[in-house]
Amino acid sequence: MGNKTETILVTGGAGFIGTHLVDALLKKGYRVRVLDNLSLPTHDGNLPPWFPKGAEFIKGDVRMKDDWTRVLDGVDYIFHLAGYMDTHPDFSTYFSVNAFGTALLYEVITEKKLPIKKIIAASSQSVYGEGKYYCSNHGIEYPLMRDKDQLERGEWDIRCIIDNSLKRPLPEDEDDELHPSTPYGVSKLALEKIVLTLGEQYNIPSVILRYSIVHGPHQSFRHYYSGALRQFVAMALLGKDIAFHEDGMQLRDFVHVRDVVTAHLLVMRSDQSDFQTFNVGSGEPTKIIDLAKTVAEVAHVPFQQATQTYFRFGSPRNAFMKISKLRKLGWDPQHSLQDNVRDYIDWVKQYPEAKKYFHDALK
Template identity: 45%
Template sequence: MNFLLRSGTYDHVVIFSGNPLSYGCPYTSRTTSDDSDLFFHPENYYIICAVYKHVLVTGGAGFIGSHTVDLLISKGYKVRILDSLQRRVHPKGKPGYIPPEAEFILGDVSSPKDLYRSLRGVDAVFHMAAYQDYMPDFGHFIHTNTESTALMFELILANRLPIKKIVFASSQAVAGDGKWNCKNHGEFWAEPRPIEQLETGQWEIRCPTCKRECKNVLMTEDICRPITTYGISKYAVELLAQTLGKKYLIPTVCLRYTYVQGPRNSIYNAYSGILRVFAMRILNNKPPILVEDGMGLRDYVNCADVARANLIVLEDPRANNEIFFVGGGKAYSAIEFARTMLKVFNSKLEPQIPGIFRVGDTRSTVSDISRLNKLGWIPKVSLEKSLAAYRDWLLTQGRIEDVSNEAMKNMIRQKVIRKVKNI
C-alpha cells in the first residue's frame, strides 16, 4: 500500500510504500485538529508523519549551518539559530550574512538554559554546532559535540518538547582509516599507522599479513573505527542519536560530511581546514605546505550541496534513523587540490612538501555516497567552482592575515605535527 504525505502549507510531497513505522514515523493515539500534521489510521491508531514549519539550527552562524539556514528560509521555513559565536571562528561577532528573517539566540549548546530556550516551540532540529581542531583539546571535543547531544535528548524528554526530527552533523572521521584491500589477502580494517612508520616517511597503509602496500576501499556507513578524539566524539553522537531516538520515538538522521568547501569557511582558524590554510598562504604569496607526500586522497563537497542534503533528509521519511555519507563523489590527492587551488587563485607558486606529518591523520578517505543518492541527492558543484566561490568570498573580507606559520609552530610544540627523521 502507498501512503501520501502532504507537508502542510509547503506542498512537499513524498510517496512511500509499506508501514510508515518502518521509516521511523512516531505513532500516537491522538488526532489532530487541522491538516498541519500528516496521519493515517491502520488498525486503531494514528501515525504522525512529521511536518516541519519551525526549525532550530544550532551553530547556524557557522559554515555549514548558515548555508542550511539560507536554504530553509528560501523554502518557507521559520528558522531559529543558536550560536555561541566563538571568537576563534567569529572574532568580529555576528556575521552580516545571517538573514534578518532568522531568529538569533546567542548561547551555548552545552548550557541547559540556552538549549532549552532554543528548543521550545520548534518542530525539528539541525544540530550543526561542533568543535573541531587538530590540537589535543580532548575534553572540549566530548563536551561540545557529545554532551550537547545527550543534553538535547534530556531536555526534550524532561520538558515533553514535541520535536519531530533531529538531523545531526556527524563526520567522515567516524570511519577512521576505513577498509583497505590487499591484492593477496583481501579486505581488512586498517589500524592507525604507527608513529615509527611515519617517521621514516612510509605513508601507505600496509597489509597486516604480508606488509605490502594496499589500496583504499570506498567508505560505507557500516564502517565505524574513529582514530581521533573528534571522530570518537562524533561516533558517540551517532550512538546517542540512534539509541535514544529509537527508544523515545524521535526520528534522527546522522550525516557524515566529508571535506566541505565553499564561502564562509572561517579564515580565522589556521589549525584545521585545508582550504582556509592554503588560502591564507596563497593570498600572502606563500606556497601551500603539504603533509606526508601529498598523495593522500580525499573527496570534497560544496557547502550548497551539503545544505541540500540536509533538507532532503529532513523532509524524506526514508532517511529516518539512518546514517549517510555526504561527499563529492570524486577523489583528489592533496597535491591535486593544492595545484587546482593555485590555478583558481591565479598563482604561480608551487606546493611544498617538507617532510612532515600530522599525528592522527588518515591516509586516504573517500566515501561511498550511493546510499544518499537513492534519496535523489547528487553533488552538483565541482571542486573548481567551490574554490572559485571561496576565492570570490575572500575578496570581500578585506586583508587576509597569514597566521599559519604561528599555528604550525604551535602544533610542532604540541607534537601534533612531526618531522620525518630521514629528511
C-alpha cells in the same frame, strides 16, 4: 516552499555550514531560530557579517540545559550542527560539546515531551578513522592508524603487516566498521550513538549526516581545522610556496557546502531517512596535490611545492566516501572541485582582513 508555520532550530547556525543552511531554510519560507555561542576559534564573539538577516539569533551553549529549554519552545525540526572540532589537546571539550551537548538535547525533549518532528545531526567522516582497504592476498582489512615511527620515516602508504604489499583504499560505506582515531572522531561516534539510540527509544525521528570535508564561502578565516583549502589559498594569496602534509598523494573527499545544504533539505522531508545514517561527500576521491594545483590555477599563481615535509599524527592516509545511499534518496552533488576552490577564493577576496588572519595562521 516551506510551511511558514513551522519553526526550525539550527544549532551552530552562525558557523560555516550553518549560515548556508539557515539561508536556504529562510528562502524556503521557514521560520528559523539559531542557537550558537559564537565561540573561538570560529568566531571572535560576534556574529559574522554574513549571518543571514531574517533568522532569530539566540546566544547560548549546547552544554547548558537552560539554553536548550529556552530555544526549543515551539520548534518543529532541529538541525544540530553546533560542534567542537580542532586538533587541540583539550580532549574533554570534544566530548562536552559534541556528546554531552547532544544528550542534553534529547533529555530536554523527553522531559518536556516536546513534539519534535525530526532531528538531523552533523557527524563526520572522522568516525571511519583510516577506513577500509583491500589487500590482494588477505582481502578486506581495517588497518590501524599509522604510528609515529612510520610517519617519521616518511613511509606514508598503508601496507599489509603480513607480506608488506601495498593495500588499495576503498570508499567508506555507512555499514563499515568504525575505528575513529582522534578525540574529535570518537566524540562524533558518541554523538551518533546518542542520536540513534535515544531517537529510536523515544520515537523521535533522527538522522545522522556524516560529512566529508566541506568547502565553500563562510569558512572561518581563523579556524585552523577548516582545512587544506583555507591553508592552500592562504599560501597562494600570500605568495608562498604551497606546503602540504606527506607527499600530496593521499586521497580526500571535498564536497561543496551547497551540496551539503541540499542533502539536509532532502532528509528533512523524507520519512525514509528516519533513523538512518548517510554519507555526504562528493563521490570523487581527490589527491591533495591536485587540490593544491587547482588552488594555484584558480588564484593565477604558479604552483610551487614547498620542500619541507609535514605530517599530522592521527590523520588518515586516505579518506573518501561512497554516497550511493543518499543518491538513492534523490540527492546528487552538483559542484566540482574547481567550483569549490573558485567560490571560496572569490569570497575571500571580498574580505581584505582575511589576509591578516591567514598571515597569523601560517606563522
